[in-house]
Amino acid sequence: MKSLKPRLLTAVVGITLLVGVLIAGELWNPIIGILVGAACAFMTGEYLNAKNLLKNFWVSIPCMLFAFLQNVLISTQYVYILLTVFMIFSFAVLIINHSVLSYIDLAYAVFGTLLISFGMSALPLICSSGVGVTFFFCTVFALPWMADAGGFFIGATMGKHKLCPNISPKKTVEGAVGGVVFCFIAAILIGLIFQFIIMPDAKINFLALALLGLIDAPVSILGDLSFSLIKRSLKIKDYGSIFPGHGGMLDRFDSIIFTAPVLVVVNYFIPFITLV
Secondary structure, eight states: OTTHHHHHHHHHHHHHHHHHHHHHHHHOTHHHHHHHHHHHHHHHHHHHHTTTOTTOHHHHHHHHHHHHHHHHHTTSTTHHHHHHHHHHHHHHHHHHTTTTOOHHHHHHHHHHHHHHHHHHTHHHHHHTTOSSHHHHHHHHHHHHHHHHHHHHHHHHHHOOSEEETTTEEEEEHHHHHHHHHHHHHHHHHHHHHIIIIIOTTEEEOHHHHHHHHHHHHHHHHHHHHHHHHHHHHHTOSOSOOSBTTTBSHHHHHHHHHHHHHHHHHHHHHSOSEEEO
């Protein structure tokens, strides 16, 4: 439990910043895409730096710019144009710099950029309607982080059976189960708070929330393990050091990159909020 103190400190600072973003987003909705885009560009930079591609400006600048614009334009008709330009420009860069830039490095850069930007753009997309911004904002971040908290505390106190020792030695089966329980409880609590306190005039779909609570935890673990596998292949411990106890921004948001799109998909079939 020696890493608990820096984790809690980071959580307090992080939550404070997110509350600030949320308030700004409620006042002016497009700010969510701008700020999430900036964070996404930063995470893309961390990802590229892990393979020493950040200083290759022909690669890093287009990737980080795309990551930013993807979030800003996600709910517009221009996002397909952006993707087309990015893909064409990426291979033009490869052809021009083929003597010093390998296809493997370009594929690493492009795939990671698309993965990070696609996952994070789910937040400005789900908030773009202006309905339930606070609800979606809280749900996107709270569920995977509660799953992580459940995995950390239950795993540290009761964990005996390793989940994926070759990828993440500290993860346990018991911790994974704890993560599912914490995530499910958090989903129901969020529903109760919004239904009876914050949005009493709206109808919250608890079935959709319960389903999301059960899905988010394993998907969150999948996201964490996926980026951990990339780190192991690159022989690095963290993507950065901006958050004490957590590493870089990408280390903190890796699970959300996977879980945020799940929220969008569930909401498409079973809307979380119905205005009455």
